[in-house]
């Protein structure tokens with residue numbers, strides 16, 4: 397059967413004229429690198445998160461934000477950093493590139509977030525930090541993780557790639573630990589194409605990360621080339637090239653201005669899916685408990701059909717022109733980590749089960765009602781065939 401529908405691309409962002417005009421303005425002004433728009437974007441993000449402006453730094457990805465946070469934490473060779481077995485490989489790789497050894501802890505099978513009891517079991521004298529991931533937009537159990545870290549003087553770096561809007565009565569995601577790292581990758585709740593942001597509890601860490609994000613230099617290009625003349629810089633450490641540029645910030649400024657509006661749209665879709673799909677042999681993602689706000693980043697389903705496999709479902713949805721994601725294969729399934737750290741899927745059974753059976757359906761604010769209904773109807777028809 398021919399499908400005349402356009403393919404629904406997973407995670408296609410909601411882009412409006414304001415972003416397009418702002419990017420054109422940057423191109424017309426001919427200041428493309430890190431500059432005034434990046435500074436404005438950092439200030440707006442600090443305001444959104446309710447943190448002081450000098451604690452926030454825009455980066456070129458969440459991966460670089462994680463790496464900088466680990467470096468600023470003083471984590472390095474001989475240290476272990478505990479993270480979730482259910483995350484994107486960027487989380488583990490950032491730990492590896494800091495020189496430390498990643499250690500995975502299993503997740504809660506319902507929230508898919510790192511289990512504080514598994515974290516406690518993994519702590520030993522080499523542990524230097526905990527890196528919880530607010531999976532899909534659900535807040536980790538910070539009320540248990542923070543005291544655990546504080547009692548052992550461990551740093552906490554929150555991976556908030558999915559959790560820009562996540563909060564509870566205790567605080568906002570990214571402000572519980574020493575560092576909070578955000579992603580503005582193309583499919584995320586707000587995008588700059590590629591991009592990230594890091595919040596540090598201590599502004600001295602932000603100052604250090606700002607220099608490390610630009611080769612370890614004392615002055616960025618905006619501050620060297622402005623109209624009051626060239627200024628010299630010094631290299632005080634061997635840094636990286638992790639800065640955000642103004643073209644990215646141009647997009648981010650307007651994405652951030654609409655973050656709540658887009659969150660409301662995704663919550664609406666989330667609630668629609670929950671009702672429409674509740675009778676299917678699929679485990680629905682857990683909603684936030686009372687008093688907490690879920691960022692509604694991913695609508696992750698777990699296949700519980702006795703015959704139809706997850707990959708068959710992915711294929712059937714592709715035939716219906718619906719793009720899906722898999723978030724994520726458990727980290728212990730990847731050959732690199734198995735060969736380097738000896739990780740085995742059996743050591744993290746919940747994350748392994750999720751990774752082998754999960755698939756995510758589109759949840760972008762850009763989806764039309766017709767597309768959302770079509771996605772739900774397609775799943776219902778698939779299971780009634």
Ligand SMILES: Cc1ncc(COP(=O)(O)O)c(C=O)c1O
Nearest residue numbers: 457458459484486557579580581
């Ligand atoms: C949980 C998690 N952490 C980190 C990252 C890395 O983000 P970025 O692509 O901005 O480097 C991602 C990106 O998908 C992610 O999902």
